Amino acid sequence: MEKTYNPKQIESKYRSIWEAENLFSSDLNSTSKNAYCIMLPPPNVTGSLHMGHAFQHTIMDVLTRYHRGKGEQTLWQPGTDHAGIATQMVVERQLAAQDITRHEVGREKFIEKIWDWKAQSGGTITSQMRRMGASVDWEKERFTMDDGLSDAVKKVFVQLHQEGLIYRGKRLVNWDPVLHTAVSDLEVINTEEQGSLWHMRYPITDSNEMMVVATTRPETMLGDSAVAVHPNDERYAHLIGKTIDLPLTNRKIPIISDDYVDMEFGTGCVKITPAHDFNDYEMGQRHNLDVINILTDDAKINDTVESAYTGMDRFVARKQMIKDLDEQGLLEKIEPHKLMVPRGDRTNAVIEPYMTDQWFVKVAPLAKPAIDAVKNGDIRFIPENWNKTYYNWMENIEDWCISRQIWWGHRIPAWYDDKGNIFVAESLEEAQVQAGEGVVLRQDNDVLDTWFSSALWPFSTLGWPEKTPDLSRFYPTDVLVTGFDIIFFWVARMIMFGLKFAGDVPFKDIYITGLIKDGQGQKMSKSKGNVLDPIDLIDGISIEDLLEKRTQGMMQPKMAEKIKKQTKKEFSDGIPAFGTDALRFTFAALASFGRDIKFDLKRVEGYRNFCNKLWNASRFVLIKLEGESIDTRAKLSTADEWILSRLQDTKAKVTKHLGDYRLDLMSQELYEFVWDDYCSWYLELSKPLLEDETTKAGTQATLIKVLNEIVTLLHPIIPFITEAIFEQCNTIAGKDSKSLMTQSYPEVDKQLISEQSETEIKWLKTFILGIRQIRGEMNIPPNKPLNCFVQDFNKIDEVYLNRNAILLNTLSKMKTIDKLSPTDEAPESATALVGEMKILIPLAGLIDKEQEVARLTKEIEKLEKQKVQFVSKLSNEKFVASAPEVIVNTERERLATTEGTIADLSTQLEKIGSL
Structure with missing residues (x-):
């Protein structure tokens, strides 16, 4: 195992292995009783991975990897949206560079050029998804303009028209006068001007x-x-x-x-x-x-x-x-x-309410069953408060304009004769039968709103209208993970169309995520110069490249300079490479039920440190076990029993949090168990236990067992580093190096729950922390051996003292631990408590009382001066009223921290003064 954790090297290696061995395939676990399916909200084929994508994809991947580990047949269905207007604009700009318009090229040739562009450049976002470790079934990747999906779109359109639910009429729509097309509300940005x-x-x-x-x-x-x-x-x-x-x-x-x-x-x-x-x-x-x-x-x-x-x-x-x-x-x-x-999101032109002939869906008859599906519990919103938003919109729903005056997209399956009669059919041949032989027909020039084909996504991707094995196995899907901004545009329409055409709800749960904002709580936007690119967080980026990226294409020099200044202040040395796992852990830890989520780079740094901690802990374990044979039946020490018991508690909580979609709590639980229980305590306890032949074998078996389960538990969140550690664990154990992705997700073993060991180790930790607190307060070096007395102990304390003497001496750096009777006179000591038992550390010769009093007094005086400055600033009404809220809150936090430190140092000073 490499000495230094190198995420780039690890990620590249395992990405290739996973795909080469087809470990994301939905064919795995095909004999399982249970199936699990998530539909990826199809990102625009023109797009690139932004922070919202990376956040939601992490959530979906955690759920997918977890259910795959539970032995379920799992499909995370990938794909991209043809993004009608956005894609057409890309290719039109390419033609404009050659001084050519699409009208000069003609519709057929123009469409060919778009397909050519997609083949060459349309895979940016999928390659970035691979960088994020998304375990989608790439063999089933779909595109909303695929033949099968296009056939489904035509069938739905024709049926709705036959039932009178699609009609053509003249009504007001949002009109973009530059694009010359109707646009949806989502494509209109309302800005205060x-x-x-x-x-x-x-x-x-x-x-x-x-x-x-x-x-x-x-x-x-x-x-x-x-x-x-x-x-x-x-x-x-x-x-x-x-x-x-x-x-x-x-x-x-x-x-x-x-x-x-x-x-x-x-x-x-x-x-x-x-x-x-x-x-x-x-x-x-x-x-x-x-x-x-x-x-x-x-x-x-x-x-x-x-x-x-x-x-x-x-x-x-x-x-x-x-x-x-x-x-x-x-x-x-x-x-x-x-x-x-109202401005067009792509042209920035002022949008006009405009009366034109368009195709509409009569939505009210479709809305009622979709409302009932949520009210009767067939579908649940998570968090539940989004129900009200959904009901408000659905109960006041208006007809949906589904036509767009562009060329790229699903062309309206309607034909006209020279008298203006309309013939709706799935093909020209069928329309011709309706019109009669010899009638000249021309097809409608408009295409369908992109959201129309997206509304069919949960069942069209599974092969509908054919009754395919995938459709019967994976529909309805289990959960939709998406943002609140498209509840109306996509979520509601999928529910309506799923019930209407697939005969059931499209998903059982709708997990509505918050919006990722910057560290100051502002929405990320190019105009504000605060956008973060998830790939930059993975690979790192220099300040020079970041400045260029954030100001590229900016027409206003003053704004560009402002953004440069702001960026230099925030990222003076650029952004370091954190690796994918650290970024994914950050996203999982932020996945609360809040509407707005502040993204702070310090969080990513903290989880990068966690990955380092896990790597170093694993190296320690593997080095200690190298060349050793593991006896899984060896007798366990109290510390071994304790960590195994804590592991069961962690597994139970993780499973509950995953079921509740609380990935933030799941992440916190795993972080605390790994960092505190396993690394900070158990690995330290294991060192003297490995030196003792009576406890060595049990500790070796426990070290590797818990490490194996740790990386399996963490795998859905941080798949790359856990895969690398798992491979090394298998090598040490002499097993075939099968992928961690094929391992079962750990389940609670009730036989390993031990209240007795948890009670005893809690006592031990309190004893050791008491000694460490005394060292800290009295400024005693951590490695300086101490003499210790205990007093007012009971029989259980005595048992624990005798049984854990070696651990206490080793972890607390004790020379002696002597017992005093209640009548014995205790020496001048610093004290701590374990229950009612007193721990006494004689201070004679350990500290220079006068020197320590002088040090503490000087430190308190320094902090008092800082406190005055903070109080003065916060007493300034002009500062509090005009400074950004985040700045004011930071000053308040600094004041509170300073006051807390003064109080702690004052307590220490009193203790020393009383000696």
Whole structure:
């Protein structure tokens, strides 16, 4: 076993072995009674592994490896999403570099180029998943545009259309004027921006009165169909039913009343533009208002309404209209106003509510069974509080726009004749049969929303609509691990489609993870320059490369400089290589049920130290056992019985935490057992036991048994280092070096639970810690031999003292341990307690009392000065009010730590003064 833990070398070796031996295959354990399945939420084929992916993939891998170790037939189904808009943009940019458009290439050739791109560059994220140790069944990797999945999509579309649940209609959608397509809510980022609130005067027909209307989008007035007021607003009651001469047009529009209007906002008068606002559209439907679209596909003023602004870009028209209103005396005022602006996540263009012909799914009939599935317990959300979010959305669900005006994706299986009749079928041949012989058909140019094919993922990947062995074995799947941001876009739709087409829920549990944020609790984003790349944490990255990575493509020099300064401050020497296992342990330890999860690099460093600790402990064990024959039936010492008993307790808690999806508690349990019980205590106890022939064999057997079970327990979290240690353990034991992945996950052995040994070792630890505390408080060197007296002991104390004399002397560095009767006069000593028994350490000759008093006094004075500085800063109201919360909290923590240290040192000073 190498002296130094080298994660890069280990990871490379075992990644290759696992895949070469096909150890992730779902065919393993095929005779098992139980099956277990997780569907990987398919990442975009254009993407790369980000912190959210790495976090969720770690959780899924822990669960998968655990159930595989339980002997279940396990499938973690991998795959990627074709990511319609994102992928099309990638290839369009490549063409643009050659000064070519997709329209010049043509649809068929363009699609061919996308497939070529996928073959060459589409595997980035899967290669990164391999780096993370994801044990997915790579032989069953799927792609949402695979032939089988495409066939499933067509079948579902046709059936829903036949049942009247898919229809084509003209409705408002989110429209990206750069991409020229409808987009989902998930592809719209609402950002708070500084804008204006324009107050415009609308003249009342045949009157000198004016209504003042406030709007953030004055250009939409060309499409106004009414002005609305609240029915209880006395200011405007006399105007309801009258009309307005709409400025800059030749139209008259009615004044209506509606409860939706907020009397307190603005002037209490609201312009209603049904074709360009979702809320206005609903009001327009209630009042049967005209729906007037004033924009073209690229957000220019169209020729629907006669105006001087036709052909102008919407924002150019806005400026001109404001100027014209002002000249006509119809502009009341302009106020600065912060508002939420919807922008396309890929183009950054302002998204328009836009009236177009689209395909929709009538969702309400599908939603009811999906709601019932959660209410009756067929599906459970973890944590349960997400039920309410799910119900709120599903009970108020609106029809789903499933068409996109792009070329890459599942093309809508609908054909038109020259009269506009629609024929929906799975193929042109079937559509032709419907249309009749000789009728010329053209296929719809639109493709389906990516989320449509993703909604079929749990059963289409298993071979549906065919009744395949995988479908019957693994559906319904066991758990979906995903983020709260796609509950509506993906989770709900999978439930609806799974119930409808596969006849059952798609998964039994939905584990909703929190969002990984930076150490200050801020969302990671390129614009903030706080993004961490999981591969950089594994391999390390220099500060120069990190600076370049974080500012690449940034157009604003000031922002780039700010990010560089911030990055240098946080990572002055770059990021060291932590290795995959340390990163995975960090993710598992952070997997609480919180909504936001702060990611601190110090945590990764701590778990890297844990891996080092485990490596060094394993080397110690293997060195001690090298060349020795292990007697598994040898008599065990109390320490051996204790560590085996503690191991059973750990196994029971780990199993419970895994069942509860509390990977954070599982990680903590294993960390504490390995670091504290095994390394800090049992390995130290084993040293004198290995020197004694009466205890040597039992200790050897226990050392290797517990180490083997430790690496098996830890394997789902840190698979690489545990595999390496397991191989070495097998070599020492003379066994075939089979993979740890084929080993059974440890189960509790109740026969090894020993309350007696746990009680005795707890007594022993208290005794040793008492001695160590005295050494620390009195500044006595740890290796300086001490004389010790005990007093007020009982019969059990005597038994324990006699039985553990060697261990006490060795671990506490004792010269003698003498017993004093209750009447014996104790020497001047420092004391500690084990129950009611006193431990007395005579201090004569051990410390210079005056020197120690002087040292402690000086240290307390230094800390008191620091305390004054902290108190002064926190008493400054300006600092507390203006400094970031994380900075203020850090100062408070420093003050609390300083006060605690002062109290501890003061206690020591009092003890020495009383001697």
